[in-house]
Amino acid sequence: MIHKFKMNGYNIVMDINGGAVHVVDDISYEILDHYKDKEKQEIINILSKYPEEKVSEAYDELEEMEKEGLLFTSDDYLNIESFEKREPVLKAMCLHVVHDCNLKCKYCFASQGDFGGHKAYMSLDVGKKALDYLVANSGSRKALEVDFFGGEPLMDFELVKKLVEYGNKIAAENNKYFRFTITTNGLLLDDDKIAYINEHMHNVVLSLDGRKDIHDDMRPTINDKGSYDIIVPKFQKIIEGRKNKYYYVRGTFTRKNLDFSKDVKLFKDLGFNLASVEPVVDADYNEYAIKEEDLPVILEEYEKLAIEYAKDQVKGDPFKFFHFIVDLTQGPCIIKRMSGCGAGCEYVAVTPEGDIYPCHQFVGNEKFKMANILDEEVILPKEMQNEFLNCHVFSKEACKDCWNKFYCSGGCHANAYNFNGNIMEPYEVGCEMQKKRTECGVMVEVAKMMDGETI
Numbered sequence: 001m002i003h004k005f006k007m008n009g010y011n012i013v014m015d016i017n018g019g020a021v022h023v024v025d026d027i028s029y030e031i032l033d034h035y036k037d038k039e040k041q042e043i044i045n046i047l048s049k050y051p052e053e054k055v056s057e058a059y060d061e062l063e064e065m066e067k068e069g070l071l072f073t074s075d076d077y078l079n080i081e082s083f084e085k086r087e088p089v090l091k092a093m094c095l096h097v098v099h100d101c102n103l104k105c106k107y108c109f110a111s112q113g114d115f116g117g118h119k120a121y122m123s124l125d126v127g128k129k130a131l132d133y134l135v136a137n138s139g140s141r142k143a144l145e146v147d148f149f150g151g152e153p154l155m156d157f158e159l160v161k162k163l164v165e166y167g168n169k170i171a172a173e174n175n176k177y178f179r180f181t182i183t184t185n186g187l188l189l190d191d192d193k194i195a196y197i198n199e200h201m202h203n204v205v206l207s208l209d210g211r212k213d214i215h216d217d218m219r220p221t222i223n224d225k226g227s228y229d230i231i232v233p234k235f236q237k238i239i240e241g242r243k244n245k246y247y248y249v250r251g252t253f254t255r256k257n258l259d260f261s262k263d264v265k266l267f268k269d270l271g272f273n274l275a276s277v278e279p280v281v282d283a284d285y286n287e288y289a290i291k292e293e294d295l296p297v298i299l300e301e302y303e304k305l306a307i308e309y310a311k312d313q314v315k316g317d318p319f320k321f322f323h324f325i326v327d328l329t330q331g332p333c334i335i336k337r338m339s340g341c342g343a344g345c346e347y348v349a350v351t352p353e354g355d356i357y358p359c360h361q362f363v364g365n366e367k368f369k370m371a372n373i374l375d376e377e378v379i380l381p382k383e384m385q386n387e388f389l390n391c392h393v394f395s396k397e398a399c400k401d402c403w404n405k406f407y408c409s410g411g412c413h414a415n416a417y418n419f420n421g422n423i424m425e426p427y428e429v430g431c432e433m434q435k436k437r438t439e440c441g442v443m444v445e446v447a448k449m450m451d452g453e454t455i
Ligand code: SF4
Pocket: 393, 396, 398, 399, 400, 402, 403, 404, 405, 406, 408, 409, 410, 411, 412, 426, 430, 431, 432, 434, 435
Protein backbone atom coordinates (compact mmCIF):
# COMPACT_ATOMS: atom_id res chain seq x y z
CA MET A 1 0.00 0.00 0.00
CA ILE A 2 1.17 3.51 -0.74
CA HIS A 3 -0.15 6.93 0.22
CA LYS A 4 0.68 10.03 -1.78
CA PHE A 5 -0.03 13.69 -1.18
CA LYS A 6 1.19 17.13 -2.15
CA MET A 7 2.22 19.66 0.45
CA ASN A 8 4.47 22.68 0.56
CA GLY A 9 5.66 22.10 -3.00
CA TYR A 10 6.63 18.45 -2.46
CA ASN A 11 5.04 15.40 -4.12
CA ILE A 12 5.36 12.88 -1.32
CA VAL A 13 4.87 9.12 -1.65
CA MET A 14 4.81 6.92 1.44
CA ASP A 15 5.27 3.16 1.28
CA ILE A 16 3.09 2.19 4.21
CA ASN A 17 4.27 -1.32 5.07
CA GLY A 18 7.96 -0.74 4.41
CA GLY A 19 8.04 2.78 5.85
CA ALA A 20 10.00 4.38 3.00
CA VAL A 21 9.14 7.97 2.05
CA HIS A 22 9.93 9.35 -1.41
CA VAL A 23 9.77 12.76 -3.02
CA VAL A 24 8.93 12.35 -6.70
CA ASP A 25 8.42 14.56 -9.74
CA ASP A 26 5.00 15.30 -11.27
CA ILE A 27 5.26 12.54 -13.87
CA SER A 28 6.00 9.76 -11.34
CA TYR A 29 3.32 11.17 -9.05
CA GLU A 30 0.72 10.83 -11.78
CA ILE A 31 1.95 7.44 -12.99
CA LEU A 32 1.26 6.09 -9.51
CA ASP A 33 -2.47 6.76 -10.02
CA HIS A 34 -2.47 3.99 -12.64
CA TYR A 35 0.64 1.95 -11.87
CA LYS A 36 -1.08 -1.00 -10.21
CA ASP A 37 -3.93 -1.53 -12.64
CA LYS A 38 -2.67 -0.50 -16.06
CA GLU A 39 0.08 -1.61 -18.45
CA LYS A 40 3.03 0.66 -19.10
CA GLN A 41 1.88 1.57 -22.65
CA GLU A 42 -1.63 2.44 -21.41
CA ILE A 43 -0.13 4.78 -18.84
CA ILE A 44 2.07 6.41 -21.47
CA ASN A 45 -1.07 7.03 -23.54
CA ILE A 46 -2.97 8.49 -20.57
CA LEU A 47 -0.09 10.84 -19.73
CA SER A 48 0.38 11.99 -23.32
CA LYS A 49 0.81 15.59 -22.09
CA TYR A 50 4.35 14.52 -21.08
CA PRO A 51 7.08 13.36 -23.52
CA GLU A 52 6.82 9.57 -24.00
CA GLU A 53 10.45 8.86 -23.07
CA LYS A 54 10.09 10.79 -19.80
CA VAL A 55 7.02 8.78 -18.77
CA SER A 56 8.74 5.55 -19.81
CA GLU A 57 11.85 6.44 -17.81
CA ALA A 58 9.83 7.38 -14.72
CA TYR A 59 7.81 4.17 -14.99
CA ASP A 60 10.99 2.08 -15.13
CA GLU A 61 12.34 3.86 -12.05
CA LEU A 62 9.17 3.11 -10.12
CA GLU A 63 9.39 -0.51 -11.19
CA GLU A 64 12.97 -0.61 -9.95
CA MET A 65 11.93 0.86 -6.60
CA GLU A 66 9.21 -1.75 -6.27
CA LYS A 67 11.74 -4.54 -6.93
CA GLU A 68 14.05 -3.08 -4.30
CA GLY A 69 11.25 -3.19 -1.72
CA LEU A 70 10.79 0.57 -1.52
CA LEU A 71 7.26 0.73 -2.92
CA PHE A 72 4.15 -1.44 -2.50
CA THR A 73 5.81 -3.67 0.08
CA SER A 74 3.53 -6.28 1.59
CA ASP A 75 2.75 -6.75 5.28
CA ASP A 76 3.18 -10.53 5.32
CA TYR A 77 6.08 -10.25 7.75
CA LEU A 78 3.57 -9.59 10.52
CA ASN A 79 2.43 -12.49 12.64
CA ILE A 80 -0.98 -11.29 13.84
CA GLU A 81 -1.79 -14.53 15.63
CA SER A 82 1.19 -14.45 17.94
CA PHE A 83 0.66 -10.73 18.40
CA GLU A 84 -2.87 -11.33 19.69
CA LYS A 85 -1.72 -14.11 22.00
CA ARG A 86 0.88 -12.00 23.75
CA GLU A 87 0.59 -11.79 27.52
CA PRO A 88 -0.04 -8.26 28.77
CA VAL A 89 2.71 -6.92 31.02
CA LEU A 90 2.07 -3.73 32.94
CA LYS A 91 4.50 -0.89 32.43
CA ALA A 92 2.63 2.31 33.20
CA MET A 93 0.05 3.64 35.59
CA CYS A 94 -1.94 6.83 35.88
CA LEU A 95 -2.44 7.57 39.56
CA HIS A 96 -5.43 9.81 40.17
CA VAL A 97 -4.19 11.11 43.47
CA VAL A 98 -6.86 13.79 43.70
CA HIS A 99 -10.35 13.93 42.25
CA ASP A 100 -10.77 17.60 42.96
CA CYS A 101 -9.64 20.68 41.11
CA ASN A 102 -9.01 24.38 41.61
CA LEU A 103 -10.00 25.20 38.03
CA LYS A 104 -13.30 24.56 36.34
CA CYS A 105 -12.29 24.03 32.75
CA LYS A 106 -15.36 23.96 30.56
CA TYR A 107 -14.35 20.90 28.55
CA CYS A 108 -12.82 18.89 31.39
CA PHE A 109 -13.57 15.20 30.89
CA ALA A 110 -13.12 14.96 34.61
CA SER A 111 -16.24 17.13 35.11
CA GLN A 112 -14.39 19.93 36.85
CA GLY A 113 -12.15 17.59 38.75
CA ASP A 114 -14.51 15.26 40.55
CA PHE A 115 -15.06 12.85 37.63
CA GLY A 116 -18.81 13.18 37.70
CA GLY A 117 -18.92 11.76 41.21
CA HIS A 118 -17.76 13.02 44.55
CA LYS A 119 -14.51 14.78 45.25
CA ALA A 120 -11.93 12.35 46.60
CA TYR A 121 -8.31 12.21 47.72
CA MET A 122 -6.21 9.07 47.47
CA SER A 123 -4.96 7.58 50.73
CA LEU A 124 -1.31 6.66 51.18
CA ASP A 125 -2.37 3.03 51.52
CA VAL A 126 -4.16 2.99 48.14
CA GLY A 127 -1.21 4.77 46.50
CA LYS A 128 1.32 2.30 47.92
CA LYS A 129 -0.76 -0.71 46.94
CA ALA A 130 -1.08 0.67 43.40
CA LEU A 131 2.71 1.03 43.11
CA ASP A 132 3.20 -2.46 44.60
CA TYR A 133 0.78 -3.83 42.00
CA LEU A 134 2.63 -2.14 39.16
CA VAL A 135 5.99 -3.50 40.29
CA ALA A 136 4.58 -7.00 40.86
CA ASN A 137 2.96 -7.16 37.42
CA SER A 138 5.68 -5.59 35.33
CA GLY A 139 7.49 -8.84 34.45
CA SER A 140 11.05 -8.24 33.34
CA ARG A 141 10.53 -4.57 32.54
CA LYS A 142 12.98 -2.36 34.36
CA ALA A 143 11.58 1.13 33.63
CA LEU A 144 8.09 1.79 34.98
CA GLU A 145 6.06 4.91 34.32
CA VAL A 146 3.77 6.61 36.81
CA ASP A 147 1.79 9.75 36.03
CA PHE A 148 0.47 11.74 39.00
CA PHE A 149 -2.82 12.96 37.71
CA GLY A 150 -6.07 14.45 38.91
CA GLY A 151 -8.12 16.57 39.06
CA GLU A 152 -5.16 18.56 40.17
CA PRO A 153 -2.41 16.47 41.83
CA LEU A 154 -0.77 19.50 43.47
CA MET A 155 -3.82 19.67 45.76
CA ASP A 156 -2.19 16.84 47.70
CA PHE A 157 1.48 17.29 46.98
CA GLU A 158 2.51 15.70 50.29
CA LEU A 159 0.98 12.43 49.10
CA VAL A 160 2.81 12.74 45.78
CA LYS A 161 6.11 13.14 47.63
CA LYS A 162 5.45 10.16 49.88
CA LEU A 163 4.58 8.01 46.89
CA VAL A 164 7.72 9.06 45.03
CA GLU A 165 9.78 8.07 48.07
CA TYR A 166 7.95 4.76 48.44
CA GLY A 167 8.12 4.03 44.72
CA ASN A 168 11.86 4.58 44.60
CA LYS A 169 12.32 2.28 47.59
CA ILE A 170 10.36 -0.66 46.17
CA ALA A 171 11.82 -0.15 42.70
CA ALA A 172 15.36 -0.41 44.08
CA GLU A 173 14.40 -3.56 46.03
CA ASN A 174 13.15 -5.09 42.79
CA ASN A 175 15.96 -3.94 40.53
CA LYS A 176 13.68 -1.57 38.64
CA TYR A 177 13.23 2.17 38.45
CA PHE A 178 10.34 4.59 38.16
CA ARG A 179 9.96 7.44 35.74
CA PHE A 180 7.53 9.81 37.38
CA THR A 181 5.45 12.39 35.54
CA ILE A 182 3.14 15.01 36.97
CA THR A 183 0.33 16.62 34.99
CA THR A 184 -0.63 19.98 36.44
CA ASN A 185 -2.62 23.13 35.77
CA GLY A 186 0.15 25.00 37.59
CA LEU A 187 -1.99 27.11 39.90
CA LEU A 188 -0.40 25.80 43.11
CA LEU A 189 3.18 25.74 41.89
CA ASP A 190 5.59 27.53 44.20
CA ASP A 191 9.38 27.54 44.54
CA ASP A 192 9.48 24.46 46.78
CA LYS A 193 7.21 22.40 44.56
CA ILE A 194 9.10 23.50 41.46
CA ALA A 195 12.41 22.46 43.02
CA TYR A 196 11.00 19.09 44.09
CA ILE A 197 9.38 18.41 40.72
CA ASN A 198 12.52 19.33 38.85
CA GLU A 199 14.55 16.99 40.98
CA HIS A 200 12.21 14.00 41.04
CA MET A 201 9.93 14.08 38.03
CA HIS A 202 11.19 12.61 34.79
CA ASN A 203 8.51 14.54 32.90
CA VAL A 204 6.06 17.37 33.59
CA VAL A 205 2.92 18.04 31.60
CA LEU A 206 1.81 21.65 31.89
CA SER A 207 -1.74 22.52 30.86
CA LEU A 208 -2.09 25.79 28.96
CA ASP A 209 -4.47 26.49 26.12
CA GLY A 210 -2.65 29.33 24.40
CA ARG A 211 -3.63 32.98 24.06
CA LYS A 212 -4.76 34.63 27.28
CA ASP A 213 -8.37 35.26 26.19
CA ILE A 214 -8.75 31.70 24.90
CA HIS A 215 -7.12 30.16 27.98
CA ASP A 216 -9.02 32.30 30.48
CA ASP A 217 -12.34 31.62 28.81
CA MET A 218 -11.91 27.83 28.84
CA ARG A 219 -9.88 27.44 32.04
CA PRO A 220 -11.30 29.81 34.70
CA THR A 221 -10.56 29.46 38.40
CA ILE A 222 -13.35 28.38 40.73
CA ASN A 223 -13.98 32.12 41.35
CA ASP A 224 -14.46 32.67 37.62
CA LYS A 225 -11.20 34.55 37.24
CA GLY A 226 -8.69 33.95 34.48
CA SER A 227 -5.77 31.63 35.30
CA TYR A 228 -3.35 32.60 32.50
CA ASP A 229 -1.50 35.37 34.33
CA ILE A 230 -1.02 33.21 37.41
CA ILE A 231 0.36 30.14 35.70
CA VAL A 232 2.45 31.34 32.78
CA PRO A 233 5.27 32.81 34.93
CA LYS A 234 5.24 29.61 37.02
CA PHE A 235 5.49 27.45 33.91
CA GLN A 236 8.37 29.55 32.64
CA LYS A 237 10.09 29.17 35.98
CA ILE A 238 9.66 25.41 36.09
CA ILE A 239 11.01 24.84 32.59
CA GLU A 240 13.95 27.11 33.29
CA GLY A 241 14.96 24.75 36.09
CA ARG A 242 14.47 21.54 34.11
CA LYS A 243 17.59 21.97 31.99
CA ASN A 244 17.61 18.87 29.78
CA LYS A 245 14.76 17.08 31.57
CA TYR A 246 11.48 16.46 29.76
CA TYR A 247 8.37 18.60 29.90
CA TYR A 248 5.67 19.58 27.55
CA VAL A 249 2.99 22.17 27.41
CA ARG A 250 -0.33 20.66 26.55
CA GLY A 251 -3.18 22.73 25.18
CA THR A 252 -6.67 21.98 23.97
CA PHE A 253 -8.27 23.74 21.05
CA THR A 254 -11.99 24.09 20.62
CA ARG A 255 -14.39 25.51 18.06
CA LYS A 256 -13.56 28.91 19.55
CA ASN A 257 -9.93 28.83 18.44
CA LEU A 258 -9.77 26.94 15.19
CA ASP A 259 -6.90 29.32 14.40
CA PHE A 260 -4.84 27.36 16.94
CA SER A 261 -1.59 27.87 15.01
CA LYS A 262 -1.51 31.24 16.80
CA ASP A 263 -1.56 29.45 20.15
CA VAL A 264 1.27 27.17 19.06
CA LYS A 265 3.26 30.23 18.02
CA LEU A 266 2.61 31.77 21.43
CA PHE A 267 4.03 28.67 23.16
CA LYS A 268 7.20 29.09 21.17
CA ASP A 269 7.34 32.82 21.94
CA LEU A 270 6.91 32.07 25.66
CA GLY A 271 10.03 29.90 25.51
CA PHE A 272 8.43 26.45 25.66
CA ASN A 273 10.24 23.95 23.49
CA LEU A 274 7.75 21.11 23.32
CA ALA A 275 4.04 21.66 22.95
CA SER A 276 0.93 19.82 21.89
CA VAL A 277 -2.52 21.15 21.12
CA GLU A 278 -5.23 18.52 21.16
CA PRO A 279 -8.68 18.94 19.67
CA VAL A 280 -11.34 19.04 22.37
CA VAL A 281 -13.39 15.87 22.69
CA ASP A 282 -16.87 16.73 23.85
CA ALA A 283 -20.55 16.23 23.16
CA ASP A 284 -21.78 17.90 19.99
CA TYR A 285 -24.28 20.15 21.78
CA ASN A 286 -21.55 22.12 23.57
CA GLU A 287 -20.89 25.42 21.79
CA TYR A 288 -17.14 24.82 21.83
CA ALA A 289 -17.25 21.18 20.60
CA ILE A 290 -15.53 20.42 17.30
CA LYS A 291 -18.05 19.52 14.62
CA GLU A 292 -17.55 17.62 11.40
CA GLU A 293 -18.18 20.81 9.43
CA ASP A 294 -15.12 22.39 11.11
CA LEU A 295 -12.80 19.83 9.56
CA PRO A 296 -11.80 21.76 6.40
CA VAL A 297 -10.76 24.76 8.50
CA ILE A 298 -8.85 22.58 10.97
CA LEU A 299 -7.01 20.66 8.25
CA GLU A 300 -6.04 23.90 6.56
CA GLU A 301 -4.82 25.27 9.88
CA TYR A 302 -2.60 22.21 10.43
CA GLU A 303 -1.13 22.65 6.97
CA LYS A 304 -0.51 26.36 7.51
CA LEU A 305 1.18 25.60 10.81
CA ALA A 306 3.26 22.79 9.24
CA ILE A 307 4.60 25.03 6.47
CA GLU A 308 5.75 27.69 8.95
CA TYR A 309 7.05 25.03 11.32
CA ALA A 310 9.02 23.31 8.53
CA LYS A 311 10.81 26.58 7.74
CA ASP A 312 11.92 26.86 11.38
CA GLN A 313 12.88 23.20 11.66
CA VAL A 314 15.08 23.43 8.59
CA LYS A 315 16.92 26.24 10.39
CA GLY A 316 17.38 24.01 13.45
CA ASP A 317 14.75 25.62 15.71
CA PRO A 318 14.60 23.63 19.01
CA PHE A 319 10.82 24.14 19.31
CA LYS A 320 8.92 20.92 18.64
CA PHE A 321 5.21 20.51 17.98
CA PHE A 322 4.34 17.10 19.40
CA HIS A 323 1.79 16.18 16.71
CA PHE A 324 4.23 16.76 13.89
CA ILE A 325 6.90 14.48 15.32
CA VAL A 326 7.07 11.50 12.97
CA ASP A 327 9.79 8.92 13.09
CA LEU A 328 10.64 7.96 9.54
CA THR A 329 12.94 5.24 10.77
CA GLN A 330 9.73 3.43 11.77
CA GLY A 331 10.17 3.36 15.52
CA PRO A 332 8.73 2.50 17.94
CA CYS A 333 8.46 -1.25 17.53
CA ILE A 334 5.88 -2.93 15.36
CA ILE A 335 3.74 -4.08 18.31
CA LYS A 336 3.45 -0.50 19.53
CA ARG A 337 2.58 0.66 16.04
CA MET A 338 -0.14 -1.95 15.71
CA SER A 339 -1.80 -1.47 19.06
CA GLY A 340 -0.96 2.00 20.31
CA CYS A 341 -1.33 3.12 23.88
CA GLY A 342 -1.68 -0.25 25.62
CA ALA A 343 -4.69 0.89 27.69
CA GLY A 344 -6.09 -1.89 29.89
CA CYS A 345 -3.06 -4.10 29.31
CA GLU A 346 0.24 -2.29 29.62
CA TYR A 347 -1.30 0.77 31.15
CA VAL A 348 -4.05 1.30 33.74
CA ALA A 349 -5.47 4.16 35.76
CA VAL A 350 -6.17 3.97 39.49
CA THR A 351 -8.69 6.28 41.19
CA PRO A 352 -8.47 7.70 44.74
CA GLU A 353 -10.76 4.87 45.88
CA GLY A 354 -8.44 2.30 44.27
CA ASP A 355 -10.69 1.43 41.33
CA ILE A 356 -8.72 0.31 38.28
CA TYR A 357 -9.71 1.39 34.77
CA PRO A 358 -8.08 0.79 31.37
CA CYS A 359 -6.96 4.43 31.30
CA HIS A 360 -7.74 7.87 32.71
CA GLN A 361 -10.34 8.53 30.00
CA PHE A 362 -12.44 5.56 31.10
CA VAL A 363 -12.45 6.54 34.76
CA GLY A 364 -15.99 6.81 36.10
CA ASN A 365 -17.50 4.52 33.46
CA GLU A 366 -18.67 1.55 35.55
CA LYS A 367 -18.66 -0.73 32.51
CA PHE A 368 -14.88 -0.37 32.37
CA LYS A 369 -14.11 -0.80 36.07
CA MET A 370 -11.58 -3.65 36.07
CA ALA A 371 -10.93 -4.31 39.78
CA ASN A 372 -9.98 -2.50 42.98
CA ILE A 373 -6.44 -2.19 44.22
CA LEU A 374 -7.65 -3.07 47.74
CA ASP A 375 -9.14 -6.40 46.61
CA GLU A 376 -7.64 -9.32 48.47
CA GLU A 377 -6.31 -10.58 45.16
CA VAL A 378 -6.31 -8.03 42.35
CA ILE A 379 -7.29 -9.81 39.14
CA LEU A 380 -7.92 -7.80 36.00
CA PRO A 381 -10.79 -9.31 33.98
CA LYS A 382 -9.28 -11.38 31.18
CA GLU A 383 -12.21 -10.78 28.87
CA MET A 384 -11.87 -7.00 29.05
CA GLN A 385 -8.11 -7.19 28.70
CA ASN A 386 -8.48 -9.35 25.61
CA GLU A 387 -10.93 -6.86 24.18
CA PHE A 388 -8.25 -4.15 24.43
CA LEU A 389 -5.43 -6.48 23.44
CA ASN A 390 -7.23 -7.51 20.27
CA CYS A 391 -8.29 -4.01 19.37
CA HIS A 392 -5.56 -3.15 16.87
CA VAL A 393 -5.10 -1.87 13.36
CA PHE A 394 -5.61 -5.27 11.75
CA SER A 395 -8.75 -6.13 13.70
CA LYS A 396 -10.58 -2.82 13.20
CA GLU A 397 -12.45 -2.66 9.90
CA ALA A 398 -11.76 1.04 9.44
CA CYS A 399 -8.03 0.69 10.12
CA LYS A 400 -7.16 -2.42 8.09
CA ASP A 401 -6.93 -0.56 4.81
CA CYS A 402 -6.09 2.85 6.19
CA TRP A 403 -2.71 4.22 5.11
CA ASN A 404 -2.25 5.90 8.49
CA LYS A 405 -2.40 2.70 10.57
CA PHE A 406 1.27 2.50 11.54
CA TYR A 407 1.42 6.21 12.32
CA CYS A 408 -1.69 6.61 14.49
CA SER A 409 -1.70 2.99 15.76
CA GLY A 410 -5.47 2.84 15.53
CA GLY A 411 -6.31 6.02 17.43
CA CYS A 412 -7.66 6.40 20.93
CA HIS A 413 -9.91 3.63 22.32
CA ALA A 414 -11.64 6.11 24.61
CA ASN A 415 -12.49 8.51 21.80
CA ALA A 416 -13.82 5.60 19.76
CA TYR A 417 -15.97 4.49 22.68
CA ASN A 418 -17.19 7.98 23.52
CA PHE A 419 -18.26 8.75 19.96
CA ASN A 420 -19.28 5.39 18.57
CA GLY A 421 -19.98 3.34 21.70
CA ASN A 422 -17.39 0.76 20.65
CA ILE A 423 -13.61 0.73 21.00
CA MET A 424 -13.41 -1.05 17.62
CA GLU A 425 -14.89 1.88 15.69
CA PRO A 426 -12.51 4.82 15.49
CA TYR A 427 -13.80 8.39 15.85
CA GLU A 428 -13.95 9.51 12.20
CA VAL A 429 -13.40 13.23 12.73
CA GLY A 430 -10.38 12.39 14.87
CA CYS A 431 -9.09 10.11 12.08
CA GLU A 432 -9.16 12.92 9.55
CA MET A 433 -7.17 15.13 11.90
CA GLN A 434 -4.71 12.33 12.66
CA LYS A 435 -4.13 11.70 8.98
CA LYS A 436 -3.47 15.36 8.30
CA ARG A 437 -1.04 15.56 11.20
CA THR A 438 0.86 12.56 9.87
CA GLU A 439 1.09 14.17 6.44
CA CYS A 440 2.29 17.40 8.03
CA GLY A 441 4.89 15.56 10.11
CA VAL A 442 6.16 13.60 7.11
CA MET A 443 6.37 16.79 5.06
CA VAL A 444 8.42 18.45 7.81
CA GLU A 445 10.86 15.50 7.82
CA VAL A 446 11.09 15.68 4.04
CA ALA A 447 11.81 19.43 4.23
CA LYS A 448 14.56 18.76 6.77
CA MET A 449 16.10 16.01 4.64
CA MET A 450 16.03 18.22 1.57
CA ASP A 451 17.18 21.18 3.63
CA GLY A 452 14.11 23.18 2.71
CA GLU A 453 15.01 22.99 -0.98
CA THR A 454 11.62 23.71 -2.49
CA ILE A 455 10.23 25.91 0.26
S1 SF4 B 1 -6.65 7.18 11.05
FE1 SF4 B 1 -8.47 6.21 11.93
S2 SF4 B 1 -9.02 4.58 10.50
FE2 SF4 B 1 -6.91 5.21 10.06
S3 SF4 B 1 -5.68 3.77 11.23
FE3 SF4 B 1 -5.96 5.62 12.47
S4 SF4 B 1 -7.75 5.14 13.74
FE4 SF4 B 1 -7.73 3.67 12.07
